[in-house]
Amino acid sequence: MIKNMKICVLGCGATGSVFASYLMKGGADDIWLVDLNKAHMDAIRDNGLLLKDPDGESLLKGFHTAYSADEVGPCDILIVLVKSTHTHSAMQGAASCITEKTAVVSLQNGLGNDLDLAQFVPENQIGCGCGRLGTVLESPGVCVSKPAQGITNMYIGPVYGGELAAKACKYIVDCFAKGGLNPEYLDDVRPALWKKAAANSGFNTVCAVLGLTMRQVHEDETALALVKQVLKEASDTAAALHIADNLYDGLVSDIPKAVASYGDYYPSLAQDFLIYKRQTEVNTLSGAISRFGKIAGVQTPTCDVLSQIVTAVQANYDKRYKDKD
Known part of the structure:
Protein backbone atom coordinates (compact mmCIF):
# COMPACT_ATOMS: atom_id res chain seq x y z
CA MET A 1 0.00 0.00 0.00
CA ILE A 2 1.22 3.49 -0.89
CA LYS A 3 1.80 5.58 2.19
CA ASN A 4 0.80 9.13 3.04
CA MET A 5 -1.48 9.97 0.14
CA LYS A 6 -3.27 13.25 0.75
CA ILE A 7 -7.01 12.81 0.22
CA CYS A 8 -9.69 15.48 -0.04
CA VAL A 9 -13.33 14.42 0.32
CA LEU A 10 -15.30 17.07 -1.55
CA GLY A 11 -18.82 16.96 -0.17
CA CYS A 12 -18.97 15.51 3.33
CA GLY A 13 -22.60 14.84 4.11
CA ALA A 14 -23.78 11.41 5.21
CA THR A 15 -22.02 9.40 2.50
CA GLY A 16 -18.86 11.49 2.47
CA SER A 17 -18.57 11.19 6.24
CA VAL A 18 -19.04 7.42 6.18
CA PHE A 19 -16.48 6.91 3.40
CA ALA A 20 -13.99 9.23 5.12
CA SER A 21 -14.43 7.19 8.32
CA TYR A 22 -13.58 3.92 6.58
CA LEU A 23 -10.58 5.54 4.88
CA MET A 24 -9.18 6.64 8.24
CA LYS A 25 -9.97 3.30 9.90
CA GLY A 26 -8.10 1.65 7.03
CA GLY A 27 -4.92 3.64 7.50
CA ALA A 28 -5.24 6.86 5.50
CA ASP A 29 -3.76 9.56 7.71
CA ASP A 30 -3.98 12.80 5.72
CA ILE A 31 -7.67 13.38 4.99
CA TRP A 32 -9.34 16.71 4.35
CA LEU A 33 -13.13 17.03 4.64
CA VAL A 34 -14.78 19.89 2.75
CA ASP A 35 -18.42 20.82 3.20
CA LEU A 36 -20.57 23.92 3.54
CA ASN A 37 -22.28 22.44 6.62
CA LYS A 38 -20.45 24.56 9.20
CA ALA A 39 -21.96 22.81 12.23
CA HIS A 40 -20.83 19.40 10.94
CA MET A 41 -17.32 20.56 10.05
CA ASP A 42 -16.92 22.31 13.40
CA ALA A 43 -18.12 19.26 15.33
CA ILE A 44 -15.58 17.04 13.55
CA ARG A 45 -12.80 19.56 14.13
CA ASP A 46 -13.59 19.92 17.83
CA ASN A 47 -14.69 16.39 18.80
CA GLY A 48 -13.85 13.99 15.96
CA LEU A 49 -16.20 12.03 13.71
CA LEU A 50 -18.30 9.29 15.31
CA LEU A 51 -19.08 6.38 12.97
CA LYS A 52 -21.89 3.98 13.90
CA ASP A 53 -21.98 0.74 11.90
CA PRO A 54 -22.70 -2.98 12.45
CA ASP A 55 -19.33 -3.36 14.19
CA GLY A 56 -20.20 -0.77 16.82
CA GLU A 57 -19.07 2.82 17.30
CA SER A 58 -15.72 4.38 16.34
CA LEU A 59 -14.68 7.91 17.31
CA LEU A 60 -12.18 9.03 14.68
CA LYS A 61 -9.94 12.04 15.23
CA GLY A 62 -7.30 13.72 13.10
CA PHE A 63 -9.35 14.91 10.13
CA HIS A 64 -8.63 18.30 8.62
CA THR A 65 -11.84 20.23 7.96
CA ALA A 66 -12.66 23.17 5.72
CA TYR A 67 -15.71 25.04 4.47
CA SER A 68 -14.04 25.64 1.11
CA ALA A 69 -11.60 23.60 -0.99
CA ASP A 70 -9.47 26.74 -1.32
CA GLU A 71 -8.06 25.93 2.13
CA VAL A 72 -6.82 22.43 1.20
CA GLY A 73 -4.02 22.80 -1.36
CA PRO A 74 -2.82 20.19 -3.89
CA CYS A 75 -3.93 16.60 -3.23
CA ASP A 76 -3.02 13.11 -4.39
CA ILE A 77 -6.70 12.06 -4.51
CA LEU A 78 -9.81 14.19 -4.77
CA ILE A 79 -12.93 12.16 -3.94
CA VAL A 80 -16.04 13.86 -5.31
CA LEU A 81 -19.19 13.27 -3.27
CA VAL A 82 -21.27 16.37 -3.89
CA LYS A 83 -24.68 15.86 -5.50
CA SER A 84 -24.28 15.65 -9.26
CA THR A 85 -26.24 18.88 -9.65
CA HIS A 86 -23.34 20.65 -7.92
CA THR A 87 -20.39 18.91 -9.60
CA HIS A 88 -19.50 21.75 -11.94
CA SER A 89 -19.40 24.47 -9.30
CA ALA A 90 -17.64 22.18 -6.80
CA MET A 91 -14.91 21.27 -9.30
CA GLN A 92 -14.40 24.92 -10.14
CA GLY A 93 -14.00 25.64 -6.44
CA ALA A 94 -11.53 22.77 -6.03
CA ALA A 95 -9.18 23.90 -8.81
CA SER A 96 -6.37 24.59 -6.34
CA CYS A 97 -6.52 20.97 -5.11
CA ILE A 98 -5.81 19.52 -8.56
CA THR A 99 -2.49 19.07 -10.35
CA GLU A 100 -1.42 16.78 -13.17
CA LYS A 101 -0.65 14.20 -10.44
CA THR A 102 -4.08 14.32 -8.79
CA ALA A 103 -6.54 11.47 -9.33
CA VAL A 104 -10.17 12.59 -9.23
CA VAL A 105 -12.51 9.80 -8.13
CA SER A 106 -16.30 10.18 -8.24
CA LEU A 107 -18.24 8.08 -5.73
CA GLN A 108 -21.44 9.90 -6.66
CA ASN A 109 -24.76 8.38 -7.62
CA GLY A 110 -25.65 7.65 -11.19
CA LEU A 111 -24.19 7.76 -14.68
CA GLY A 112 -22.21 10.40 -16.53
CA ASN A 113 -20.23 11.74 -13.58
CA ASP A 114 -17.01 10.82 -15.38
CA LEU A 115 -18.07 13.00 -18.31
CA ASP A 116 -18.53 15.94 -15.94
CA LEU A 117 -15.08 15.38 -14.44
CA ALA A 118 -13.52 15.12 -17.91
CA GLN A 119 -14.32 18.80 -18.37
CA PHE A 120 -11.73 19.55 -15.68
CA VAL A 121 -9.05 16.82 -15.80
CA PRO A 122 -7.61 14.40 -18.39
CA GLU A 123 -9.33 11.01 -18.67
CA ASN A 124 -6.34 9.11 -17.26
CA GLN A 125 -6.86 10.94 -13.94
CA ILE A 126 -10.51 9.86 -13.53
CA GLY A 127 -11.86 7.01 -11.44
CA CYS A 128 -15.38 6.13 -10.32
CA GLY A 129 -17.03 3.88 -7.79
CA CYS A 130 -20.34 2.82 -6.34
CA GLY A 131 -21.48 1.04 -3.23
CA ARG A 132 -24.24 -0.90 -1.55
CA LEU A 133 -24.68 0.82 1.77
CA GLY A 134 -27.15 3.12 3.41
CA THR A 135 -25.81 6.23 5.10
CA VAL A 136 -27.32 8.73 7.51
CA LEU A 137 -25.97 11.93 9.02
CA GLU A 138 -27.52 11.55 12.46
CA SER A 139 -26.30 14.87 13.82
CA PRO A 140 -23.26 17.14 13.40
CA GLY A 141 -20.19 14.93 13.82
CA VAL A 142 -22.17 11.66 13.86
CA CYS A 143 -22.70 9.40 10.83
CA VAL A 144 -24.35 5.99 10.46
CA SER A 145 -23.34 3.29 7.96
CA LYS A 146 -25.54 0.36 6.95
CA PRO A 147 -23.42 -1.63 4.47
CA ALA A 148 -24.73 -4.69 2.70
CA GLN A 149 -23.41 -7.69 4.63
CA GLY A 150 -21.69 -10.81 3.32
CA ILE A 151 -21.21 -9.49 -0.23
CA THR A 152 -19.01 -7.02 -2.06
CA ASN A 153 -20.36 -3.63 -1.07
CA MET A 154 -18.01 -1.25 -2.96
CA TYR A 155 -16.70 -1.28 -6.54
CA ILE A 156 -14.00 1.18 -7.57
CA GLY A 157 -11.75 1.54 -10.60
CA PRO A 158 -10.63 3.72 -13.50
CA VAL A 159 -13.13 4.56 -16.22
CA TYR A 160 -10.74 5.20 -19.09
CA GLY A 161 -7.66 3.33 -17.92
CA GLY A 162 -4.49 5.09 -16.86
CA GLU A 163 -1.90 4.32 -14.21
CA LEU A 164 -2.64 7.41 -12.11
CA ALA A 165 -6.35 6.62 -11.70
CA ALA A 166 -5.65 2.92 -11.15
CA LYS A 167 -3.10 3.64 -8.42
CA ALA A 168 -5.49 5.94 -6.57
CA CYS A 169 -8.42 3.54 -6.85
CA LYS A 170 -6.32 0.65 -5.52
CA TYR A 171 -5.28 2.81 -2.57
CA ILE A 172 -8.90 3.63 -1.75
CA VAL A 173 -9.90 -0.05 -2.06
CA ASP A 174 -7.06 -1.08 0.25
CA CYS A 175 -8.10 1.48 2.89
CA PHE A 176 -11.76 0.53 2.64
CA ALA A 177 -10.92 -3.17 3.02
CA LYS A 178 -8.79 -2.56 6.10
CA GLY A 179 -11.40 -0.15 7.45
CA GLY A 180 -14.25 -2.64 7.45
CA LEU A 181 -15.91 -2.59 4.04
CA ASN A 182 -15.81 -5.36 1.46
CA PRO A 183 -14.60 -3.53 -1.67
CA GLU A 184 -13.40 -4.75 -5.06
CA TYR A 185 -11.05 -3.05 -7.50
CA LEU A 186 -12.13 -3.29 -11.15
CA ASP A 187 -10.01 -2.50 -14.20
CA ASP A 188 -13.26 -1.45 -15.90
CA VAL A 189 -15.78 -0.15 -13.40
CA ARG A 190 -18.50 0.73 -15.93
CA PRO A 191 -20.59 -2.48 -15.64
CA ALA A 192 -20.81 -2.01 -11.87
CA LEU A 193 -21.77 1.65 -12.29
CA VAL A 206 -40.87 5.35 -8.99
CA CYS A 207 -40.89 5.97 -5.22
CA ALA A 208 -40.59 9.70 -5.88
CA VAL A 209 -43.40 9.93 -8.40
CA LEU A 210 -45.76 7.67 -6.43
CA GLY A 211 -44.83 8.93 -2.96
CA LEU A 212 -44.25 5.39 -1.69
CA THR A 213 -41.48 3.59 0.18
CA MET A 214 -39.56 0.78 -1.50
CA ARG A 215 -41.61 -1.85 0.31
CA GLN A 216 -44.88 -0.21 -0.70
CA VAL A 217 -43.75 -0.12 -4.34
CA HIS A 218 -42.68 -3.76 -4.12
CA GLU A 219 -46.08 -4.77 -2.77
CA ASP A 220 -48.00 -3.03 -5.57
CA GLU A 221 -48.09 -4.98 -8.83
CA THR A 222 -48.39 -1.94 -11.09
CA ALA A 223 -45.69 0.02 -9.28
CA LEU A 224 -43.29 -2.91 -9.33
CA ALA A 225 -43.91 -3.33 -13.06
CA LEU A 226 -42.71 0.26 -13.56
CA VAL A 227 -39.50 -0.52 -11.66
CA LYS A 228 -38.88 -3.60 -13.81
CA GLN A 229 -39.47 -1.60 -16.99
CA VAL A 230 -36.78 0.88 -15.92
CA LEU A 231 -34.40 -2.01 -15.22
CA LYS A 232 -35.09 -3.54 -18.64
CA GLU A 233 -34.46 -0.26 -20.46
CA ALA A 234 -31.20 0.25 -18.57
CA SER A 235 -30.09 -3.32 -19.29
CA ASP A 236 -30.88 -3.00 -23.00
CA THR A 237 -28.99 0.30 -23.20
CA ALA A 238 -25.90 -1.06 -21.42
CA ALA A 239 -25.87 -4.03 -23.80
CA ALA A 240 -26.21 -1.80 -26.87
CA LEU A 241 -23.26 0.30 -25.63
CA HIS A 242 -21.19 -2.90 -25.16
CA ILE A 243 -20.77 -2.17 -21.46
CA ALA A 244 -22.55 -5.20 -19.98
CA ASP A 245 -24.76 -8.01 -21.24
CA ASN A 246 -28.09 -8.86 -19.60
CA LEU A 247 -27.95 -6.88 -16.40
CA TYR A 248 -31.71 -7.38 -16.11
CA ASP A 249 -31.84 -10.87 -14.59
CA GLY A 250 -29.42 -9.98 -11.81
CA LEU A 251 -31.19 -6.68 -11.12
CA VAL A 252 -34.57 -8.39 -10.75
CA SER A 253 -33.16 -11.13 -8.53
CA ASP A 254 -31.65 -8.46 -6.25
CA ILE A 255 -34.98 -6.70 -5.63
CA PRO A 256 -36.12 -8.85 -2.64
CA LYS A 257 -32.76 -8.36 -0.90
CA ALA A 258 -32.89 -4.60 -1.44
CA VAL A 259 -36.43 -4.42 -0.09
CA ALA A 260 -35.48 -6.55 2.93
CA SER A 261 -32.62 -4.16 3.74
CA TYR A 262 -34.09 -0.76 2.84
CA GLY A 263 -37.80 -1.37 2.26
CA ASP A 264 -39.11 1.06 4.85
CA TYR A 265 -37.03 3.96 3.52
CA TYR A 266 -37.67 6.51 0.83
CA PRO A 267 -34.60 6.42 -1.47
CA SER A 268 -32.45 9.57 -1.56
CA LEU A 269 -33.98 11.02 -4.74
CA ALA A 270 -37.46 10.42 -3.36
CA GLN A 271 -36.48 12.21 -0.12
CA ASP A 272 -35.25 15.24 -2.07
CA PHE A 273 -38.41 15.18 -4.19
CA LEU A 274 -41.07 14.48 -1.56
CA ILE A 275 -39.70 15.81 1.73
CA TYR A 276 -37.06 18.47 1.10
CA LYS A 277 -38.36 19.83 -2.24
CA ARG A 278 -34.81 20.02 -3.61
CA GLN A 279 -33.41 19.61 -7.09
CA THR A 280 -32.81 15.87 -7.54
CA GLU A 281 -30.18 13.79 -9.30
CA VAL A 282 -32.67 12.48 -11.84
CA ASN A 283 -30.38 13.54 -14.71
CA THR A 284 -27.77 10.98 -13.62
CA LEU A 285 -30.34 8.21 -13.05
CA SER A 286 -33.39 7.61 -15.28
CA GLY A 287 -32.59 10.79 -17.20
CA ALA A 288 -29.11 9.48 -17.99
CA ILE A 289 -30.53 6.13 -19.15
CA SER A 290 -32.78 8.09 -21.52
CA ARG A 291 -29.84 10.08 -22.91
CA PHE A 292 -27.60 7.07 -23.35
CA GLY A 293 -30.53 5.17 -24.86
CA LYS A 294 -30.82 7.78 -27.58
CA ILE A 295 -27.09 7.48 -28.29
CA ALA A 296 -27.37 3.68 -28.48
CA GLY A 297 -30.60 3.64 -30.49
CA VAL A 298 -32.57 2.01 -27.65
CA GLN A 299 -36.09 3.16 -26.82
CA THR A 300 -36.54 4.07 -23.15
CA PRO A 301 -40.17 5.21 -22.80
CA THR A 302 -40.53 4.51 -19.06
CA CYS A 303 -37.31 6.32 -18.15
CA ASP A 304 -38.29 9.17 -20.46
CA VAL A 305 -41.66 9.75 -18.81
CA LEU A 306 -40.49 9.27 -15.21
CA SER A 307 -37.56 11.64 -15.62
CA GLN A 308 -39.78 14.21 -17.38
CA ILE A 309 -42.30 14.09 -14.53
CA VAL A 310 -39.60 14.55 -11.87
CA THR A 311 -37.96 17.36 -13.85
CA ALA A 312 -41.25 19.19 -14.37
CA VAL A 313 -42.34 18.88 -10.75
CA GLN A 314 -39.01 19.99 -9.27
CA ALA A 315 -39.15 23.10 -11.46
CA ASN A 316 -42.54 23.96 -9.97
CA TYR A 317 -42.47 22.87 -6.33
CA ASP A 318 -43.85 26.22 -5.17
CA LYS A 319 -46.77 26.13 -7.62
CA ARG A 320 -48.14 22.65 -6.86
CA TYR A 321 -51.62 22.08 -5.43
CA LYS A 322 -51.76 22.03 -1.65
CA ASP A 323 -54.63 20.93 0.54
CA LYS A 324 -56.20 23.76 2.51
CA ASP A 325 -55.59 23.70 6.24
Missing part, protein backbone atom coordinates in the same frame (compact mmCIF):
# COMPACT_ATOMS: atom_id res chain seq x y z
CA TRP A 194 -24.53 0.74 -14.73
CA LYS A 195 -25.91 -2.00 -12.50
CA LYS A 196 -26.03 0.31 -9.49
CA ALA A 197 -27.48 3.22 -11.47
CA ALA A 198 -30.14 0.99 -13.01
CA ALA A 199 -31.20 -0.32 -9.60
CA ASN A 200 -31.26 3.21 -8.18
CA SER A 201 -33.19 4.58 -11.14
CA GLY A 202 -35.94 2.02 -10.76
CA PHE A 203 -36.84 2.56 -7.14
CA ASN A 204 -35.71 6.20 -6.78
CA THR A 205 -37.86 7.61 -9.53
